[in-house]
Amino acid sequence: MSESYDAVFVGAGHNTLAAALHLAAKGWRVALFEQAGVAGGAVKTGEYTLPGYRHDWAAMNLSLFAGSAFFKAHSADLIKHGLEFAPVAHPFCSAFPDGTWCGVSTDLAATTARIAALSPQDAETWGKLCAGFGAEAPHLFGLLGSPMKMRAIAYFMLKTLRGKGLGGSLDLTRFLLQSPRAWLEQTFASPRVRAMLGAWGMHLDFAPDVAGGALFPYLEGMAGQAFGMVIGKGGADTIIRAMVAAIEARGGRVETGATVTRILQQDGRATGIELADGRKIHAKRAVIAGVAPGALPKLTGTATDFDAKLAEFQHAPGTMMIHLALSALPDWAAGAELQRFAYVHLAPSLDQMARTYQQAKAGLLPDEPILVVGQPTTVDPSRAPEGKHTIWLQVRMAPGTILGDAKGEITATDWAGAAEPFANRALQILERYAPGTRAKILGQRVVPPSELERDNPNLVGGDQVCGSHHLAQNFLFRPVRGHADGSTPIKQLHLTGAGVWPGAGLGAGSGYLLAQKLTGK
Numbered sequence: 001m002s003e004s005y006d007a008v009f010v011g012a013g014h015n016t017l018a019a020a021l022h023l024a025a026k027g028w029r030v031a032l033f034e035q036a037g038v039a040g041g042a043v044k045t046g047e048y049t050l051p052g053y054r055h056d057w058a059a060m061n062l063s064l065f066a067g068s069a070f071f072k073a074h075s076a077d078l079i080k081h082g083l084e085f086a087p088v089a090h091p092f093c094s095a096f097p098d099g100t101w102c103g104v105s106t107d108l109a110a111t112t113a114r115i116a117a118l119s120p121q122d123a124e125t126w127g128k129l130c131a132g133f134g135a136e137a138p139h140l141f142g143l144l145g146s147p148m149k150m151r152a153i154a155y156f157m158l159k160t161l162r163g164k165g166l167g168g169s170l171d172l173t174r175f176l177l178q179s180p181r182a183w184l185e186q187t188f189a190s191p192r193v194r195a196m197l198g199a200w201g202m203h204l205d206f207a208p209d210v211a212g213g214a215l216f217p218y219l220e221g222m223a224g225q226a227f228g229m230v231i232g233k234g235g236a237d238t239i240i241r242a243m244v245a246a247i248e249a250r251g252g253r254v255e256t257g258a259t260v261t262r263i264l265q266q267d268g269r270a271t272g273i274e275l276a277d278g279r280k281i282h283a284k285r286a287v288i289a290g291v292a293p294g295a296l297p298k299l300t301g302t303a304t305d306f307d308a309k310l311a312e313f314q315h316a317p318g319t320m321m322i323h324l325a326l327s328a329l330p331d332w333a334a335g336a337e338l339q340r341f342a343y344v345h346l347a348p349s350l351d352q353m354a355r356t357y358q359q360a361k362a363g364l365l366p367d368e369p370i371l372v373v374g375q376p377t378t379v380d381p382s383r384a385p386e387g388k389h390t391i392w393l394q395v396r397m398a399p400g401t402i403l404g405d406a407k408g409e410i411t412a413t414d415w416a417g418a419a420e421p422f423a424n425r426a427l428q429i430l431e432r433y434a435p436g437t438r439a440k441i442l443g444q445r446v447v448p449p450s451e452l453e454r455d456n457p458n459l460v461g462g463d464q465v466c467g468s469h470h471l472a473q474n475f476l477f478r479p480v481r482g483h484a485d486g487s488t489p490i491k492q493l494h495l496t497g498a499g500v501w502p503g504a505g506l507g508a509g510s511g512y513l514l515a516q517k518l519t520g521k
Helices: 014-025 069-080 108-118 120-144 150-177 180-187 191-204 215-227 238-249 293-300 305-311 336-340 350-361 415-433 449-455 509-519
Strands: 003-010 030-034 085-088 092-095 101-104 229-232 253-256 260-266 269-275 280-289 318-326 343-346 370-374 389-398 441-447 493-495
Touching: 003 014, 003 269, 014 030, 014 069, 014 238, 014 509, 069 238, 069 509, 092 191, 101 108, 101 191, 101 215, 101 336, 108 120, 108 191, 120 150, 120 215, 150 215, 180 191, 180 215, 180 350, 191 215, 191 350, 191 370, 191 389, 238 253, 260 280, 260 293, 280 509, 293 305, 293 493, 318 415, 318 449, 343 415, 350 370, 350 389, 370 415, 389 415, 415 441, 415 449
Parallel strands: 003 030, 003 280, 030 253, 092 343, 280 493
Antiparallel strands: 085 229, 092 101, 260 269, 269 280, 318 389, 318 441, 343 370, 370 389
16 A cells, blocks of 8 residues: 655755645645755755865855745744854955955944945945835835735735836836846946946846846845845754654654655656655655756656757756865965955956856867856854864856867866866866865865756756846746746646746745645645
8 A cells, every 4th residue: 555645845955845834834744855964955054075074065054045935934943953054244255357456244244344445426326225225125125025926016016106106116127137247347447347247147147238137236236235145054054954853753754865756646646756666655635846847847757848948948048167175265365355255256357257157158178157156154254173164165157068168278078077177177276266175175166057856857057047147037937938837738747946937045935835725826
């Protein structure tokens, strides 16, 4: 006799865990089956270099989770089961080749002074933006947290019209359609201030000239100023461990090392799953798949128009991760104050970012990739032995399939051969900005895009955001028009994860919205 639950989940990423916990809290019996050895998807922490050095595998910034509607609803339960944050007062900065830098801290006077050193005009603009953020935030966060249904959109539009008037609403619409470069160049005079903020677009597949990307540099800048950043105490997996424990405490099940090979169906309705070991798990009310959109037809075995559209889902360029165990923090050429920041972006200009992105999109290893240098132990020393440090290094962008090298130096066209020389290129860039860093390396782990995908099939080509967020594949169109709520043509089968609205990041948005829809609240 097969096992039976109210809801059965394919995968145990943070969105499926969030959905499962909300359902369990409403009395549903839930079971999650994850192919990897640990739950969490791209959110996991381990000793990937040396014993005692804890590194976040992919995701590190937990600010969206800490500010999410899901966490607000379930914070007491999660904290009871061990979730612990480490607040960051110095969230991000950018260093430049000439030894200058600019960064955002929660101390408004300090941030303003740094910007004023580059442009007094921009310092004044920054003050105005910060003063107006409180009025703008409800509209923007309301949109990003809204279900992509016509009724919800109509309500959002009406509320925005009442709050901002017709002119203000049209200005907001124009802003949402702008590219990062268009907004940054019309707003700030200093190329360095533009680059500092524009680097955030590269986290979410919004190179400087991609329409619809202006929102993210703005939000990250304003949120960093107003709230700082949040990382996990001991590692980003604090949220995963807490969700798993909370689910299990409510009688739910989270099984790892369990690969789902098929979604069972009868009369156009999903009835359960089949595992690689032959077990069949019955679902009374819902089967929820936390997979990349293109993977769903492989589980259903169907070939509908919906499946064809899922197969067309576009992924962003990949990322290489480099984990370093260090004897000391980098000595930044721009100044020791950079050691206080959680993120240091090495993205010198909008033009550089645009070139890097186009090279990666063309299948080329970029000649000078953009680096995101995470310094978690400056905030959370528990991640390394006393006096030692870890570095979390994202190399953006990197092609999933290599067609060549923009610099003409690397001949390998597979990651088995290209990973080491491309990692050396990235570390040479780090060395230029922080001389002597390579001499401090005690342990190193390079994770190319191919390994990210092997570890987690949702990261297609090493795409950490599980699909481009360009306008044609966002909002109502994520992943497919008419299915931004995770619904599918098969009754009781739902899709969730970063490939479903509201997309990437650790806000648990798609999982929580789906669970609310299923429970009616």
